[in-house]
Amino acid sequence: MGVLQPPLVIIYHKSSLYKHYTSDSTNMKKIISVSILLALCLAACSKKDDKNEPLSYLSITPNMCILEVGKLTTLTINTTENVVWQSSDPSVATVQDGIITAVAEGHAEITANVGNAVGKADVYVILQGGTYQGEYQLVWSEEFDGNSLNTNMWNIETGGGGWGNNEKQTYTASENNLRVRNGNLEIEARKDGENYYTSARINTKGKFDVAYAKVEARIKMPGGGGTWPAFWMLGKGSWPTCGEIDIVEHVGNNPKYASHAVHTREKNGSKGNNWHNSQLVENLVGEYHVFGMEWLKTYYLGVDAIKFYVDGVYSGTTYAAQNATFESWPFTADRPEFIILNLALGGNMGGTINNDIFNNPVIMYVDWVRVYQKKM
Incomplete structure (x- = not known):
């Protein structure tokens, strides 16, 4: 009969791959504990990277609103970071900190930017007592x-x-x-x-x-x-x-x-x-x-x-x-x-x-x- 080998344990580390033979349960437990610890560290690093990854899309609510001239409404957005707000036509609607003010009849696109992430909403301004027809x-x-x-x-x-x-x-x-x-x-x-x-x-x-x-x-x-x-x-x-x-x-x-x-x-x-x-x-x-x-x-x-x-x-x-x-x-x-x-x-x-x-x-x-x- 051939000689029995101790169990082979392979441990992955970010820098290299280790092979370790063990012949007793105590050492095996230690190795398993080390492996679990390394896995937890890797998971923590991964979560930290995810947290720092920039947003790719901003969701604005509502993404379309109809306002009479002189009226205001507030837009909400899916981030707590600093947002840069812009209006495509401030003569129709202005925006400051997500607060829209209807200025004159027409259409304006409101844009929110956080880094490379962009969100958009359409604002249609009508006259007093008017209706939006599309x-x-x-x-x-x-x-x-x-x-x-x-x-x-x-x-x-x-x-x-x-x-x-x-x-x-x-x-x-x-x-x-x-x-x-x-x-x-x-x-x-x-x-x-x-x-x-x-x-x-x-x-x-x-x-x-x-x-x-x-x-x-x-x-x-x-x-x-x-x-x-x-x-x-x-x-x-x-x-x-x-x-x-x-x-x-x-x-x-x-x-x-x-x-x-x-x-x-x-x-x-x-x-x-x-x-x-x-x-x-x-x-x-x-x-x-x-x-x-x-x-x-x-x-x-x-x-x-x-x-x-x-x-x-x-x-x-x-x-x-x-x-x-x-x-x-x-x-x-x-x-x-x-x-x-x-x-x-x-x-x-x-x-x-x-x-x-x-x-x-x-x-x-x-x-x-x-x-x-x-x-x-």
């Missing part, structure tokens, strides 16, 4: 990328007769007046004879209408006395009961100003008492600008509103009255409106036509039209 999402657009007008999206209106405003042009479907090329809709006004003017007008009636939306277009306005280009909306039914929203009108005889207006049965242009506003715009003629409107639900003190802007710069707001009637505010969810683009000449607003303007092309260029609605 964020805008694109729901319809026309980019005019083809070679002809998309008649699945647009109707072409034709005819003359003044169009209710003593306008001088006759609208046609001719490519001389209406065409799509180079990524633009082109509406050209022409003098085609003695006191005979032609132009174009299109709309989305029966093909697209919308309520409570942001509606925008990027347009390069023509210049010259008598021109009257417009980007506007109408509801169904007879005017002015249907409601009219003039997102932008431009009068060539007053070339530096873009105007906005709203017409209702109670207050309209025929009565001379409708809401309207004008905005001074640098280089308005001959350069592209974005003209927009927001039709807002429960915006302020529990009432709806329509808000206008040029190139993102606020221009004006008109509000529904408390307990508004259909005659004073027809802009409701069950009465959506369709979009119109046209270039008129002369008339009640366009004024006197300077025929010398037709020595050069008189063209309204529309790069795109886009519609957004708020979604939760």
